[in-house]
Amino acid sequence: MSTTRGARQPTIKEVARSAGVSPMTVSRTLAGGRNVRPDLQERVMAAVRELGYYRNENARSLRPGQPSGLIGVAITNLANPYYGNFALGVEEVAAEHGRRMILGNTGEDDARERQLVSDFIGRQVEGLILVPTSGDAAHLRPERLGDVPLVLASRRVLGLEVDTVLLDDVGGAYRGTIALLDAGHTRIGFLGNRSSVFTGERRYKGYEQAMLERGAPVEPAIVARDQQDVVSASRAARAMLDRPDAPTAIFSANNRNTIGALREIGRRIREGLPGPRPAVVSFDDFELSELMPVPVTVIDHDARLLGREAATLLFARLGDGAGAAARTVELPVSVEHP
Amino acid sequence: MSTTRGARQPTIKEVARSAGVSPMTVSRTLAGGRNVRPDLQERVMAAVRELGYYRNENARSLRPGQPSGLIGVAITNLANPYYGNFALGVEEVAAEHGRRMILGNTGEDDARERQLVSDFIGRQVEGLILVPTSGDAAHLRPERLGDVPLVLASRRVLGLEVDTVLLDDVGGAYRGTIALLDAGHTRIGFLGNRSSVFTGERRYKGYEQAMLERGAPVEPAIVARDQQDVVSASRAARAMLDRPDAPTAIFSANNRNTIGALREIGRRIREGLPGPRPAVVSFDDFELSELMPVPVTVIDHDARLLGREAATLLFARLGDGAGAAARTVELPVSVEHP
DNA sequence: GCACTCTGGGGAAGCGCTCCCAACATTGAA
């Protein structure tokens, strides 16, 4: 009852004494019970229950060759439901392999990423899964990581030849833009991440490709590529729609920009402002898109699947595929019309 | 260059040999460098960089009294952005205290929760933060947890006297319902979790209290309390709205039920079905609520803050407040009219 | 009856690290 601090966790020795056997027998029992008489096993298990014993996994993994059972995962923004789903996918596959996940949030800060990776390795993780920030990546080079395999998700890092899981960003953005063009739009605005963000660049490329192919103008005045959050996205959409030659459609390269754009469009409708009510294509799904006051085409993809795929690549490398060449998996996206 | 498996991480001994000092000097240098000559420190750091050495945190925490630097966090649903934000809040505070977070997802499964807790303790976490599932909680009793402090978030566990962070569920639900009644509604439907879910029960209580107080009828036919996901919520809303005496307003006890209800309402509007277009009060915020075709009042609260608060309670207990009585913090919610 | 194998069990060592203590060097004061 008294939860006095320092009532240390019981050790294997105390279990052994309580069960009247040697520590070795306890260890063997907990390891599955090979070559231990059933009656002794039961005495051991009773002592374990009695004392509330938990095997010290850290001490266990100290022994070389003994895996730690941990996977280090660093994502850029836990508050984004997309990455929450991603982490969930990783966690599912990790659990299937009996591994636990240590999760860190980088917030797009590469100093924080370095710190996380270093801590992960210090904790003897068996592998790393990262949504990399766009900064310097010296700490991800194989000679720094030693033995620990790395899988990148969502984004690639220049000059780093490792397993990677990507979306079909270019193709999805292309097809989404084509959908707008097919609907008769020619002035199509672009909202997206800055070009140093891998997906931002790729999705812009898809947009640009479609526009050029159809001879539609890519006008700098209606291309905004520096919004990372909803507020700045809203502002960018406002500036665009305030112009006399406002676009009649908007391509948004990610969830945050979509929400920002729709907020601004909603405001204009509520306040009865003049000007177009632009159609929207959104890379990334969001809930209730069908209830929006303007038609929204969604370029949908499955974050959880992305996480599962990343974890699958990692465990493949932890298994047989140790020395194999780096693989890149590109997951398809679907364009869903309103 | 060759990443042969088994190119083991370098140890403190190798660093010592490379720097021409004893392992002790390396250890001291890494611990801050007290009582180590600056020139030796530099030689050590150079060797560390050269070899790509990472201190083995597991071995380090083996020594009794040495903290592991880990906090175990288990939440019920990572895919829910609400819990993603919660985890983010925990992570922030943990990072401020130099701790890392191990995150697990229970999926409302208490067997999984047991397993996670047991693994966390095996990894010598310094503390636990849990959004508990509603099942059996024997594994959370202090005699099972020994030394490891526990903080519950969002939900309480019957008969467990531990630090807890809650929302003002009852008050929020009460005020949200009152808002509907004030607007003239009397037939107000209820969508929520089953009553074994702590928040589900509390929020129903707030609704009921407001209804009874104003003499409005609480009719079983328009009270649905068993939806955990969007699809079943949608179905429940449909059944309710298909009735000849359909409610003119709906109180939704959480995000999932809100989304489901609005999907159904949107469908009815699009398809031009007859019947009321009910006003909605939603416990839990969601993005773009201002763009909905029916007025939505939001009972808003800050998941990230909830996480921060939970972590703060935990670190208080890890610090001075070791023996203090269990505390409960109830965070306020705000009712935001459309 | 004997040598052999097989099973169940214990002891010793050591994983990487840090605490404790001893040894030595250096300094300032007496």
Place this chain on the structure above:
DNA sequence: TTCAATGTTGGGAGCGCTTCCCCAGAGTGC
């Protein structure tokens, strides 16, 4: 010059666990 105090370094031990090795005893085949 001597002594004590302080600063700097290294050696030994042990954290909890498991792998390797060995031993006792039972069973087996001849």
